[in-house]
Amino acid sequence: xxxxxxxxxxxxxxxxxxxxxELVVVEVDQVMVVDSIAGSFFRxxxxxxxxxxxxxxxxxxIDHVAPAANVEVAKAQKEIREWGxxxxxxxxxxxxxxxxxxxxEERLALPGGIVLGSDxxxxxxxxIGCFGTGMGATDIALAAASGRTWLRVPETVKVTFRGRxxxxxxxxxxxxxxVRVLTAxxxxxxxxxxxxxxxxxxxxxxQRLTLANLTVEAGAKCGLVVxxxxxxxxxxxxGWLYPDPDAVYAREVxxxxxxxxxxxxxxxxxxxxxxxxxxxGKRVDQVFVGTCTxxxxxxxxxxxxxxxxxxxxxxxxxxxxxxxxxxLEAAAADGTLLTLLQAGATIGTPGCGxxxxxxxxxxxxxxxxxxxxxxxxxxxxxxxxAEIYLASPRVAAATAVAGYITTPEELEGVHA
Amino acid sequence: xxxxxxxxDSINTDDILPGKYAPFMVGEDxxxxxxxxxxxxxxxxxxxxxxxxxxxxxxxxxSSREYxxxxxxxxxxxxxxxxxxxxxxxxxxxxxxxxxxxxxxxxDVLQDGDQVELDIAQGILRRGAETYRLRPPPAFLxxxxxxxSILAYYRKHGRxxxx
Numbered sequence: 001x002x003x004x005x006x007x008x009x010x011x012x013x014x015x016x017x018x019x020x021x022e023l024v025v026v027e028v029d030q031v032m033v034v035d036s037i038a039g040s041f042f043r044x045x046x047x048x049x050x051x052x053x054x055x056x057x058x059x060x061x062i063d064h065v066a067p068a069a070n071v072e073v074a075k076a077q078k079e080i081r082e083w084g085x086x087x088x089x090x091x092x093x094x095x096x097x098x099x100x101x102x103x104x105e106e107r108l109a110l111p112g113g114i115v116l117g118s119d120x121x122x123x124x125x126x127x128i129g130c131f132g133t134g135m136g137a138t139d140i141a142l143a144a145a146s147g148r149t150w151l152r153v154p155e156t157v158k159v160t161f162r163g164r165x166x167x168x169x170x171x172x173x174x175x176x177x178x179v180r181v182l183t184a185x186x187x188x189x190x191x192x193x194x195x196x197x198x199x200x201x202x203x204x205x206x207q208r209l210t211l212a213n214l215t216v217e218a219g220a221k222c223g224l225v226v227x228x229x230x231x232x233x234x235x236x237x238x239g240w241l242y243p244d245p246d247a248v249y250a251r252e253v254x255x256x257x258x259x260x261x262x263x264x265x266x267x268x269x270x271x272x273x274x275x276x277x278x279x280x281g282k283r284v285d286q287v288f289v290g291t292c293t294x295x296x297x298x299x300x301x302x303x304x305x306x307x308x309x310x311x312x313x314x315x316x317x318x319x320x321x322x323x324x325x326x327x328l329e330a331a332a333a334d335g336t337l338l339t340l341l342q343a344g345a346t347i348g349t350p351g352c353g354x355x356x357x358x359x360x361x362x363x364x365x366x367x368x369x370x371x372x373x374x375x376x377x378x379x380x381x382x383x384x385x386a387e388i389y390l391a392s393p394r395v396a397a398a399t400a401v402a403g404y405i406t407t408p409e410e411l412e413g414v415h416a
Numbered sequence: 417x418x419x420x421x422x423x424x425d426s427i428n429t430d431d432i433l434p435g436k437y438a439p440f441m442v443g444e445d446x447x448x449x450x451x452x453x454x455x456x457x458x459x460x461x462x463x464x465x466x467x468x469x470x471x472x473x474x475x476x477x478x479s480s481r482e483y484x485x486x487x488x489x490x491x492x493x494x495x496x497x498x499x500x501x502x503x504x505x506x507x508x509x510x511x512x513x514x515x516x517x518x519x520x521x522x523x524d525v526l527q528d529g530d531q532v533e534l535d536i537a538q539g540i541l542r543r544g545a546e547t548y549r550l551r552p553p554p555a556f557l558x559x560x561x562x563x564x565s566i567l568a569y570y571r572k573h574g575r576x577x578x579x
Contacts, residue, residue: 023578039444044567048570049571073441076440120478120480135504137482138511138512139511139566142567142576150576184474188501188502356435375430377430
């Protein structure tokens, strides 16, 4: 009886063969802390009477409210810088970008590794075959103090994406479709093991990160994309980092990318997924492109493609926040930024932006936003009755131009 | 007598403590006063230590922000009875010393405002003449809870429960 990818990674690290249901205590490669929990993290360490055991394995990213929005936040961020200097831990300051994107770019998350993040979307690292999982401040502090964490070896849901993406469909649409099929608690405590077959291996690293990012919206502990394609070109992937052919799965799901249409997640739950056609015409006040889900260069390219030669509709605000400083630089260098600005978009500091309703684009009561992020919970981006629709960068861009939810295809002939 | 505060399914971390009221946004001393600020503005002022939170399916889905359950802990919450829990929230509850009972059938019979008594150690819930037995959390979690929190456990033993 073979092992799943999660069982492989945890067995390797535990130094013995472990299977779903067992408890393991394992060494971790990186402990990632974001500004939003840093204060709690410091206090927990004080309660433990401990300092980081391996300072080089602790990385703090100031991204959730960056730059600071008020004096409380400014004080907290000042404390982070001072603490980081004192303990010799890595600190990525305001403007470097969203934590998950930064850890990928800095190669602090690697195939076969284990990264604990103080952010639920730490499943993102699974896009390159790294066991990434989110935890709270106490677990994160314990991991920093000990270099280890305890985990229950998860059962696994196998999701196979087949074929090439249909024209107009994106990795975000595939990810939303996966969450719809699994439902918001369909993979709770589990690993979502993503297999790409029959052409789907051509999905890029960025697209794989989007898929892994959304697995937590089905409740998953981690979302591991089996390495292939671009990931093999970008990384030295260890030979053991594959699930066995006779691995045991709790459930198996197949999604055909070649017939996929653009999707949108309707308020107030991520798994309320519809075809865009079903909600077409819904008027919007704000469009937000960015976050750890869809703020990368390829996402901005897709937006620019739609916006080129067009303008954002009157009365609609379009916020674009590149996921990192690298993305911003690249978008400036290749002309993408100019296209976005000429269309009337506003560019924000790389970071999380308004994703969790703390600054830069908070919604007023009754407002409607189309966002490329990963959560549309009630009150998430501001007023409790504001509505957030989650969609791909293409759909977001078309919506910004039309002023209502639509696809680029529908735009042809209307505004061109 | 302690009372039940009952909510439905899919209560997420933004419901429990909206992100804009995170401690580093509003200050350490105040954040817990915004618990359930959107869903039930009277919650934080009305909740008394010993009161019981009753939640439906997939309780606590969403963010890893531990300050959501921590806000409840500060208000005096010691236990939750839910139909099922999201993973990170469950870990956070245990880490903070809040006992997560999973009892779908009990959730169905309890009503908001019910007067109840909960013996956490025995897992016995009383409402008037009725008694419900709650299945205890897994043994290794109880081991940590017995020390009050996982931090206290680790400080005392220098290892993780079950290790």
